[in-house]
Amino acid sequence: MSLRSLILATYINSGLFFLPIQMLPQKFSELESLATQIPIQNCVECNNFCTIKELKSIAKSITVKIISETGWGSGIILKQEGEVYTVITNQHVLNTNNNSYLIQTPDGIFYQANKIENENFQGNDLALLEFRSTHSIYAVASLENSTTLSLGDKTFAAGFPTLEKSEDTEFLLTRGRVSILSKQPLEKGYQVGYTNVVKKGMSGGPLLNIYGQVVGINGMHAYPLWGNPYVYRDGSEPTLTLRQKMSHLAFAIPMETVAKLAPNFASISTIKFDETVSIKFLNYLFFDDFGELLNWQFYPYILSTSCHGNS
Template sequence: MNCSLLTLVVCLGSISLTLSASAPVVSIPAPDYTAQSVPLSQQAQSITVKVRSQDFLGSGIILRRNGATYTVLTNAHVLQAGDPPYRIQTVDGRIYTANLPQRLNFGKNDLAVLQFKSAGSIYAVASFGASPTPGDEVFAAGYPAVEERGKKQTFAFTTGKVGLVLAKPLEGGYQLGYTNNVKNGMSGGPLLNRRGQVVGINGMQAYPLWDQPSVFADGSKAEERLHQMIIRLSWAVPITKVMQMIPKAEKTTVTTVFSKAD
């Protein structure tokens, strides 16, 4: 073998070693672009609104957007706490007058929707996840009621875990029990999973003031041991129940809705 041929063999061998050393780089998994880069609390706040009439009533979730029209999900008992006209206050502080859509009925489930129009501002809309299982980490969000005059109302975001998923719902459709601290005013706000997806709608606090029997939607009562477990947890209506019923909202219309800056 002459010198020039030997040189060529050595060079090719060097290239082969270099490629071999760099091969692992090719096998590195691509970045997970589905991972959320925005903090969960910020995601939750972007889709959570205040529901008002003359005064603050509770919280709500921006469920969907159709053009300039937004649908907000909340609890029926939140709306029952005040009289129309209802108003929605979004994360940017703007207040919009909202209407109750016609021909939408959630039956005996503690659910209701409002709709408002925003001609200038665009708001985030919730994404939805599957019902969680016991032990899953969940996050409850909303706006607790202010009890002291002059105290500023702040957004609350609490961490906990699912404690119970009932085989059949309690009255109002409540089926997800969790350890998060939920205060007055957070009713209607979202319960989220680790991906920032809404899995339920907050509505019942732990340790109710009146220890009444836990009653299921079918009218039967929970036995005492289960009842004691139920009252130690906060409760949400599963978002899966909402999505089974909400397609009817697409057929509704909103009239005489206007917006105004706060």
């Protein structure tokens, strides 16, 4: 018996499922319909993963477009203090002669923004901006350590690609998986490698986990056109095999790097997930091809018993 079959058998025998299989939807289209009808609630407090619809809503609410003389990039709303909002982005997004920029918020309003100069990010590809909103209130990102990720975990990258035109105000959310969790950072601080498509203009945008928390800052897309970004902070280089693997991936700077270097602006959430076998099982079940094996027959029931239905 395979490991997955053994896990499933264990959960069925333990009484996790109470409805007969034949009572549940047989088609993925029916499952998807059920999933998107669930009322949107805070996935983090719910201690449950988010639906794709919720993840996109969260990502859009915390991601801004940063406009400079030479183009645009993305940023994440990191902190609110009164009318002042702080945004984290990549330093290379702000590489212009001016320290003044425009920020477009999720509601389409433009604000004048200034770079915060007195933060030392020690060579990491990070920068902070601030803007003032006297009328509108904006969502602030929920943060989490990238150390909570494991290889193969689902990730969601968001931002405003410069080469994409769509009806959705150019906002893009892509799906992928964690492929590399480097113990030592590259020269610019990048450590998390993932398979998501990250396009030019999405630099500075959030990398989210399945709970809708920001675990990293996008900044390096796959297949770089020039230079060799795959050099570690200490000057050493990955093996040829690892470097070839890295070139196929996008990379993010871990959120804990920001929290460590700019503690006045970023703090990691104190909410702790119950890392029991059941939670691990749900993550494993929802995002892997295990669902196809079972024809997705029991998944809607799992959703119906989550705290989404208890609001």
